Amino acid sequence: MTRWGTTLALSVVLAACDGGEERPDAATSPDASVAILCPGRPGPRVDVPREAQRAVLSVTVEGDGAGRVRSDPPGLDCELPCEASFPIGTRVNLTLEPAYRTTAEGFSHDGCGASCTVSVDRDLTIAARFVHHPPFRLSETDRDPEVRLRDDGLAADFYIHGGVRSVQRIAPGSGAFYFEGRVLIDDRTDLGFGVATASAPLLDTYAGETDQGFGVHADGSIFHDGEWSGRVEGASAVFGLVVDYRSASPVVHVVAPDGAGSRVAHSQPLESIGAPLHVFAAGSKRAPDFQLEINAGGDVENVPFALDPRAALRAADMAELAEVLVLGFGDSYEGPPDEAPILTTSADLVVESGTPVTVTASAIDAEEGDLSGSIEWELLSSPHYAGRLRGVGSSFSFTPRAVGLHPARARVRDRTGRVVERVVRVRVPGPVAQQADVRLVPDARSGGGIELSPDGLSARWTRTGKRGIRVNQSLYGGWGYFEIRRLVEPVNEGGGLVVGDGNLDPYSWADVPASCSVNMLSGVWHDLVWVADFPGPARRQQTFGFAVDYRGEHPIVYVIARDGLVTRLVLDDVWVEVHPMIYGDPTGVTEPGEYDEAIELGANGFELDPVAVLEEEGVDTTGFVPGWGHASTRR
Secondary structure (H helix, E strand, O other), X not given: OOOOOOEEOHHHHHHHHOOOXXXXXXXXXXXXXXXXXXXXXXXXXXXXXXXXXXXXXXXXXXXXXXXXXXXXXXXXXXXXXXXXXXXXXXXXXXXXXXXXXXXXXXXXXXXXOOXXXXXXXXXXXXXEEEEEOOOOOEEEEEEOOOOEXXXXXXXXXXXXXXXXXXXXXXXXXXXXXXXXXXXXXXXXXXXXXXXXXXXXXXXXXXXXXXXXXXXEEOXXXXXXXXXXXXXXXXXXXXXXXXXXXXXXXXXXXXXXXXXXXXXXXXXXXXXXXXXXXXXEXXXXXXXXXXXEXXXXXXXXXXXXXXXXXXXXXXHOOOHHHHHHOEOOOOOOOOOOOOOOOEEEEOOOEEOXXXXXXXXXXXXXXXXXXXXXXXXXXXXXXXXXXXXXXXXXXXXXXXXOOOOEEEEEEXXXXXXXXXXXXXXXXXXXXXXXXXXXXXXXXXXXXXXXXXXXXXXXXEEEEOOOOOEEEEEOOOEOOOEEEEEEEEOOOOOOEEEEEEEOOOOOOOXXXXXXXXXXXXXXXXXXXEOOEEEEOOOOOHHHOOEEEEEEEOOOOOOEEEEEEOOEEEEEEEOOOOOXXXXXXXXXXXXXXXXXXXXXXXXXXXXXXXXXXXXXXXXXXXOOOXXXXXXXXXXXXXX
């Protein structure tokens, strides 16, 4: 049909004109009927009844959001912009369905709000207003390059005193806003979050280091301008921050748990700040995983805040601030209630070493449908970071070779950020192979520049970067003991335990293997994260023993020195057989044929008495014979 403003029902026009072109008379009134002159046919006009006349209702979009419009009576049910025709005189009720992360503000038509009823007396165009709520993110570019971010941009894995700012910022005079930080690990040391301007440093920093920032740390310590401003009483994994930036300079209020409620624990004017503020997070390495998470109000319905800042403000006589507070950093979005995905995996398996394995999973989400193609897989028995085996999709294939457990973790995330995960456990049964000659042996992941003694029990380091080498005998399902000994003054060298496919070229954060170690300069480390100092100055300790109880799911390691037990570690990310190892940098004091470090596996006896130390600590040593592998039978 051709439309001039009033559109006629095609069937009526064709019947009236017998195929002629419709052409309304300009003087025709819409109140009763429309007269049609059929081209090429003389004679009287044909009147079309008013109920056969139709007009077009068009709905366009204003703002940066998106959504659908539906009509009653039916006609419109489509993504905007769209249009449909209705009989003239129809009263049409319109409702909007905003897309996710979008809020529908209503219609531009006079007298309309969130819903709208219009009378279609002629062709009509109205606009639907939407506001998009972009997801909050920590910045991929405005950060210490060593800081690693989770794929959703809401959590950080720190390195050495590194920081990261958010993409979003709030300007002076823009309002009052709230967000929370949550510590994801048990450690309560130098992890912190807060706010900072764009001029706050990102390298070798902490939250609140300068007068351009403010921070609350995981242990409750509060810092501004590098000064300690007190500590929040009571341990907590989560704190909130109210940022009142209605004036030229902000005031921040720390919100903390208070029994079953929330309280304002500290208030701080930031008089030296007059520039836009970002969320700021900083810290040092405390685990080989994400350590701090931000909730900035991205979806307060499905990912609610842990604390109640408005109640805390009212209790602190700040009711007016509570009324204007936005539950989010710069923006807040309350999406429709959303169900978590349902994730189903294939059954656990037991296979022989070297057998190719494929595990499967499916994910169904009530709102988003089939999410199986977006399932993320991780083989938890593989090394961290660069060496971790990963995959995406409904299936995941790998070939387990080490004796032990190979957990394949399936994880799916829906649009609200809800994460569901399941683990398929693939077991390679033991026992481990027993080597006739237990010694240090280079392998595909050993470091370069290592000179070994003829018996394979001592090493000289010739290449920088903490290059390491493993013992050829592993342990799984039993007790073991070995010692490492420095042969020079304390330097950057050491040893401990590492999985068989862990990278030792170099032994570093680039591809950190599941491990524990003693550094002869600085104490005990787990996955290259410091755990404990050893007793006394480094020069007092020359030999360290490792008693390894691997009769459970994970190894329990007792680190022993001359003065007794140094620390007890549970290697909770080790699932498969482990090997002793040593590592180091060139010392500059040994010549070819001389050595920097040695390892003792039992053939030549031990300096320390692990049985006495363990029994003094109340450890049952039944069945424990000090030594490693075949060497443990030599007394």
